[in-house]
Amino acid sequence: MLFIVTADQMRAVDEYTIQQLGIPAASLMENAGRAIAEEVIKLCREGQEDGRRDDRGWGEGDHADSDEARHRNIAEGGGGWPDRGQPKEAWRAHTGPGDRIGYGGDIIADPALVMAHPGDQHWYMLIGKGNNGGDGLVAARHLVEAGLGVTLVYADAPEALRGEAAVQRDAAAKLGIPAVVHGREAVDFSRCTGIVDALLGTGSRGAPRGAYAALIRAANDSGKPVVSADVPSGLDADTGEVYEPCIEARVTVCLALLKRGLVQYPGASAAGRIVVRAIGIPARLAPEHGPSVRLLTDEVLRGALRVDTGRRRAPDGHKGTYGHVLLAAGSMPMSGAGLLSAKAALRAGCGLATWALPAALLPHVIGTVPELMLAAAADGNSGEWNAASAAAVLRLAESRDVLATGPGLGRFEGDTDWLRRLWQQTDRPLVIDADALNMLADAGPDGPRIWGQRSAATILTPHPGEMGRLLRMSTPEVQRDRIGHAARYAREQGVTLVLKGARTVIATPSGEAYINTTGHAGMATGGAGDVLTGIIAGLLAQGLGAEQAAAFGVYLHGQAAERAALRRGDPSSLLAGDIIDAL
């Protein structure tokens, strides 16, 4: 289970493991350093493998990572090694002519730390004065043991290291591992194979200073692959904000638990491929020491969220079984938004969908989606919504299972009061998106709390701009701490919140959050959000709870967009309608 923690939460879990479980800090550091060394060797082996393939004239595409890996870019390590890139001959030693096939005879060295021609590799280890540096020193020992060339580069005087890190410093010195100190000796990365960044971890505060900043810049400028210990130095582990400078890692070996800053952009870009390695800290301690934030995976959906991801249907099910969505959306200039949402609700599997829309718009959309029912809700010739339509929408909602509103709605006189009436006077699950979120924002930063707790599911689906209006802050401020803002708003206002954008955050009123990894930047296209509203409404109609519908909806939406992009061959040409077709 991939739990995602803050630096404070990580520290609390560390402390509990050491003090209450009695697992020595030195063991954790040993496991951490060893994991980092293993990932360095794995990267070296991949390089050698690629080199061999290139010699044979194989093209780039032949060894590209799988789509799965490319999309997620996060792997849970610590288990077995993939066969790929593992040169068996390097770790098998012949034991002489007497051995008979089938009766053993192979002597296998530690496979995780063995590679062909380790002597061709020389790695520079950037060592900070905290425990992150200690991890780097342990890794250095293991790499030397594996036969690689290693040079330690201390950011501070080695005497500055304390505790477990100082023990590792002394061990490295006794082993004769070459070391230089930044500022005392010149550091030239031009001849090394790669760099391990063990400068700053979860104890980092603010932008890297002094020697730390200089080494980060030099490492980035070198163009060598960088493997970061725990987090790229210069990244805010809690928010994903990157300071100037910040390491641009090829691989980040995240220790024990995913850090929030690694799963949100721009931090996710700085981290490169993320491998989470177990170091002896039980992951299930995480939610006992802070909020429960998890990566949204199929396992989490099926397990923690109890979603039937196979979307099985009862053999004797009928359209009444799968619920009826009412969508109040669309206006003359934005009729497509309503259409996309309504169609997506149907594709998400609801039994029936009714689109409530301004009377003057209705004749123009008849027949566009034949499966859809239409209901004129706002009178007048303009094709716009008006405040008087609240009564009609509420009446229609009485015989439907879910109400979704917002896409293409536009703004109109008295609209905040219109939305308040829907909020307070229907007991149906409610999905609020787009302009309906702006109406809610006009009710004040505590709008939902003032309007009162609804008895049914209430899901808000803002993009960062709409979230900013709800929170009365700028979009960049929202983006600077997406998980924090989403989780706080959901808890304080008692709603389920979907903060959209790359790595969408789903936050629940009980303080839990899920981070989605499906989807891609091709979804940055008009109408993609309207599709999501429809999907979530469609799932609610089928009886899913608020958390389930929001999380599964976001997951499916991204997955469908991935399929659609593969079909088109290029994510850039994705249209929102393609996502619906791929559902």
Ligand SMILES: NC(=O)C1=CN([C@@H]2O[C@H](COP(=O)(O)OP(=O)(O)OC[C@H]3O[C@@H](n4cnc5c(N)ncnc54)[C@H](O)[C@@H]3O)[C@@H](O)[C@H]2O)[C@@H](O)CC1
């Ligand atoms: N039990 C534990 O605590 C474990 C910790 N581990 C490692 O320890 C790391 C956390 O270690 P620490 O808490 O010692 O902290 P760090 O090693 O992240 O760094 C803290 C040190 O860096 C300095 N510093 C902070 N911000 C700076 C900045 N902006 N510029 C320059 N210097 C700065 C501080 O003065 C402090 O001396 C984790 O990320 C992980 O790598 C692992 O060894 C596993 C076990």
Ligand SMILES: Nc1ncnc2c1ncn2[C@@H]1O[C@H](COP(=O)(O)OP(=O)(O)O)[C@@H](O)[C@H]1O
């Ligand atoms: N870079 C990205 N990676 C993943 N998903 C994205 C990305 N950009 C946009 N999306 C998704 O596409 C949808 C866009 O929604 P929104 O901004 O409301 O657009 P619109 O209002 O045009 O429908 C959201 O679900 C969002 O999470």
Ligand SMILES: [K+]
């Ligand atoms: K680091």
